[in-house]
Amino acid sequence: MRWLRDRKHMLPRICIISSGKEKNNEGVHLTALVESIPENVHCMLQIREKHLDGLTLYNLACLARRKRGTRKVLLFLNERADIALVSGLEGVHLPDKACSPSALKKGGLEMLFGCSVHSPQSAIEAERNGADYLLFGPVFDTPSKRMYGPPQGLEKLKEVCRLTQLPVYALGGISMETAPLCRDMGAYGCAALSLFLDTAALAGTLEQLNLLWQK
């Protein structure tokens, strides 16, 4: 996979977050999701199934790698850098209260590191701590993100994008209508869960979003 070698310099514009509905090793939702991604679409997929034990996460990560085949999908696992490492994924996505990328790198965990940030201050910290990209949100109101507080809004997104050199993905309430607004604020890309739940429409959604960031 030659395209993977330069992956650091070509992070995709789209970050798909898994449904969080997996029950076991079978990974039915994950499989349907990966298989619905067209071969030529560049995107990343974050496996976020926090309720599962380490062994099941490992099996799901290996499953996602197998199902990916030759697709241009970068695979990330939420939080567990160790499982991402041993299953050969490209990276880990670290939630707010996770161990820092610099500490993990120092321990020999070499991979791409994404960090969730919820304020300009935490964005600056994450950059200093060795993050490769940031997820900032929730930008808009969305039921799945209400536990993380009120929406941050577009102005905050703009500020975060201005304060960091890192690619910033807008998260929370992303739709075909709100994605262009985020791009205009300087977002490198967008991240979403519910926008990508309809696997029948996924190919079209991904292609439109990639086009949006080419404009």
Add this chain to the structure above:
Amino acid sequence: MAKVIPSYPFLCVITDEETSPVSLAEEALRGGAPMIQLRHKSADGRVLFDWAMEIRKRCTEHGALFIVNDRLDIAMASGADGVHLGQEDIPLRAAREAVGNTMLIGISATSLNEAMKAQDEGADYIGLGHIFPTISKEKHHPPLGLEALEKAASLLSVPVVAIGGITIENAPALISAGAAGIAVISAVSRAPSPLQAAKELSRVINLNR
């Protein structure tokens, strides 16, 4: 290269969810425990890492081994001597491939079969249990008993560490049955003085050498 497991009967103190892991480890070390395992299922990664760094430092000062339960990432990031994996954690083979022989890997086994498999796959030690009835963890099978421990210890070449329901009273019998060491949670963490409990346990198992 990885450090080595003590060759004398040893005490491994495992942290619990209720007590501050750092102060518990400190007391256990002062009480003579040559192995500390950081086990905390509900803590955030950053907190776990901070604890691990603190315990790592204290273990080095005491010449003790530091093991992290389940989280190989935290073990690697904190420079721990090893990781302890359960049957529902990262598979042993995958973990070994990632760390080679730089780190000790302990495996929890609840049967002789699991223990044999872990040995074949390169485990550095086996945590076998629970041997006696225990309140520390939710259990899905009856206690294994001393006979099962004796059988495992005689059939396996890797050290077998007994765990589950261990007290000062029953600890010597475990060493007599062939356990290389004993691992305890509540016997130390819930003792009026964890320091005294660690001292007592170390003493009774070493008497039995």
